[in-house]
Amino acid sequence: MWLLFVVFIIIVLSGLLLVKKKNMDIWLYQYIQQTFSSLLAKKPENLTLYVCIADHYEPYCGGADGKAAIARVEQWHNMYMKIAAKHTDSAGRHPQHTFFYPEEEYDEEAMNLIANIVNKGFGDVEVHLHHENDTAEALKVKLTRFTDILHKRHGLLNKSKNGNILYAFIHGNWALDNSHPEKLYCGVDNELDVLEETGCYMDMTMPSAPCRTQTKTINSIYFAKGAAGKSKSHDVGIPLKEGRWKQKGEILMVQGPLALNWRQRKYGILPRIEAGELSCDAPADKSRVALWIRYAPRIKGIENCIFLKLHAHGANDRNLSMMLNGGLEKLWTLLESQVKEREGFKLSYVTAREMYNKLESLANG
Numbered sequence: 001m002w003l004l005f006v007v008f009i010i011i012v013l014s015g016l017l018l019v020k021k022k023n024m025d026i027w028l029y030q031y032i033q034q035t036f037s038s039l040l041a042k043k044p045e046n047l048t049l050y051v052c053i054a055d056h057y058e059p060y061c062g063g064a065d066g067k068a069a070i071a072r073v074e075q076w077h078n079m080y081m082k083i084a085a086k087h088t089d090s091a092g093r094h095p096q097h098t099f100f101y102p103e104e105e106y107d108e109e110a111m112n113l114i115a116n117i118v119n120k121g122f123g124d125v126e127v128h129l130h131h132e133n134d135t136a137e138a139l140k141v142k143l144t145r146f147t148d149i150l151h152k153r154h155g156l157l158n159k160s161k162n163g164n165i166l167y168a169f170i171h172g173n174w175a176l177d178n179s180h181p182e183k184l185y186c187g188v189d190n191e192l193d194v195l196e197e198t199g200c201y202m203d204m205t206m207p208s209a210p211c212r213t214q215t216k217t218i219n220s221i222y223f224a225k226g227a228a229g230k231s232k233s234h235d236v237g238i239p240l241k242e243g244r245w246k247q248k249g250e251i252l253m254v255q256g257p258l259a260l261n262w263r264q265r266k267y268g269i270l271p272r273i274e275a276g277e278l279s280c281d282a283p284a285d286k287s288r289v290a291l292w293i294r295y296a297p298r299i300k301g302i303e304n305c306i307f308l309k310l311h312a313h314g315a316n317d318r319n320l321s322m323m324l325n326g327g328l329e330k331l332w333t334l335l336e337s338q339v340k341e342r343e344g345f346k347l348s349y350v351t352a353r354e355m356y357n358k359l360e361s362l363a364n365g
Contacts, residue, residue, distance in 0.1 A: 022210035022273060027218045027258065034219055038294060044304040046344040049293060051089075051308045051335060052355045053278070054204045054256075056128055056170055057099040059110055059315040070109055072315045077113040079324045081122050087332040090339055090346040095332055097123035097314075098352040100170040100204075103146040104130055108153070115154045124351035125156045127200075130172030134187040136194050143167075143198040158353065166199045168352040170311075174208035178231035181212045192226030192233050196251050202356045203234070203251055204309055207258040207275045218258045221297045221307060221359065223250040241300035245363045252356065256309040257295040263287040278312040280322040284331035289338070302362050307355060 059069035084095045099114050117123050127147065131139065147165045150156040158166050171177075173185035177192050188194060195203070203224075208214045215235045223246060224234035234253055238244070246252055256276035264272045264287065274291050278284065296308040313319050339347050350358065 023212050023214060024210070024273075026212070026214050026216060027207075027209065030216060030218050031259065034295070041303075046346075047293075047304050047306060047342070048346040048348060049296075049306045049308060049335070049338065050348045050350050050355055050358060051310070052096070052098060052204075052350050052352055053310050053312060054098050054100055054126075054170060054352060055312045055314040056172070057101050057114075057315050058105060058128070058313060059107070060105045061313070061316055066107065069105075069107060069315075070113075072317070072320060073110045073113045075320060075324060076314070077117060080328075081117060081120055083324065083329055084122050084332075087329070087336065089336070089349045091348065093349055094122060095328070095349045096351045096354070098126055098168075099123060100126045100128035100168070100352075101150075102128040102130055102172065103142055106146065106149065111150070111154050111156075115156060118156065124353055125150060125154075126168040126170070126352050128170045128172060130185065132185050132187060136188050136190070139188050139191065139194050140198055143194070143200075147199060160199070164199050166201050168202045168204060168356065169195055169200045170203070171205045174205060174211050174213040176203065176205045176213070177226070177233050179213040179215075179234075183231075189231045190226040190228055190233065191231075192224060192251055193228075193249070194226075196226070196249055200251055201246075202352065203253050204256075204311075204352060206234075206253065206255040209258055209273055209275055214258075215255075217253075218255065219295045219297050220253070220255055221299065222253050223247070224253050225250045239300055240359065240363055242302055242363060242365065245360060252359070254307065254309055254355065254359075255297060256311055257292050257297075259291050259295045261287065261291060276308075276310045278310055278314075278319075278323065278327065278331065279316075280318040280327075283322060283327050284334055286334060289334045293338070299359065299362055305358075305362060307359065309355070 059072045087095055147167050151165045160166055175185035178186040178189050206215055217236050221240040222237035224237040226233050259274045260271040261274040262271045266272055292308050296306045298306055314323055335347055338345050
């Protein structure tokens with residue numbers, strides 16, 4: 001009896017330590033709410049799973065020089081299309097990879113190689129950015145210059161009806177809207193307004209757990225709007241639902257899944273945080289796919305459509321090796337097996353832009 005009591009106390013204390021160490025106090029309450037709600041909710045039929053891989057694609061990471069960076073991109077160019085060509089979704093379309101390329105690492109040769117992958121129909125390019133101690137004015141110049149180069153020099157990114165270049169965004173170091181508690185890795189309060197003014201239609205930064213930049217809102221698709229002099233304006237927002245689309249000044253926030261994985265426990269006791277990451281330390285497996293499908297966000301009122309955003313750092317050497325040498329194929333095989341195992345289940349591989357288009361289409365009926 002005493003032994004069981006001691007074990008119970010150890011587990012409780014370990015759990016409290018995990019909550020504090022991993023900053024779970026930010027999002028745990030909403031996660032518990034969502035978990036219980038999903039248990040009680042009626043399971044929808046004829047599910048469609050839309051899958052987007054949002055790659056924080058940084059070929060110069062780890063201090064690589066130009067030669068090493070280009071070698072990384074060449075591996076992707078030479079291998080990715082060959083392995084992706086072996087796989088298809090329910091409509092017969094090959095997997096799509098969205099390269100969120102960092103502004104500060106722009107390299108014309110690297111971008112030409114990635115643009116060829118896009119032109120062959122295997123993905124797309126969007127905008128990534130690492131910055132610190134920045135200003136709104138300087139940020140606007142960076143984003144405008146970079147999107148202009150991507151569009152005019154490489155034929156990438158779309159334009160709006162009024163001729164403005166549009167882009168999806170992922171913030172480096174997770175510090176969107178100056179959300180780091182110590183104001184690191186950004187510096188621009190009300191960054192959301194700058195993004196919206198320069199053509200950003202969607203953000204895919206979240207989740208950032210276990211970092212303190214993580215939002216209270218999890219497993220959601222919602223609209224966020226900047227507020228003058230305020231940071232982390234995307235902490236909460238207006239949920240996307242049928243009949244309600246984006247208003248002026250708003251950015252669509254598409255989050256990846258955030259959950260606790262009890263099948264991959266640390267020390268055999270504590271659950272690991274599942275944040276939809278693909279890496280050498282977090283390859284895809286069957287239990288993770290099940291969690292993704294359960295916790296990936298949906299549009300309120302259209303529960304049979306699941307929008308799964310996974311993230312990666314695919315230019316990192318170790319991650320690159322895992323992904324191109326079996327990791328991505330395992331992921332696609334696991335996803336495609338759902339079509340065979342679940343009656344009425346459909347799989348759709350999409351780019352970030354295509355996911356946005358589908359969300360707009362469904363929201364507008």
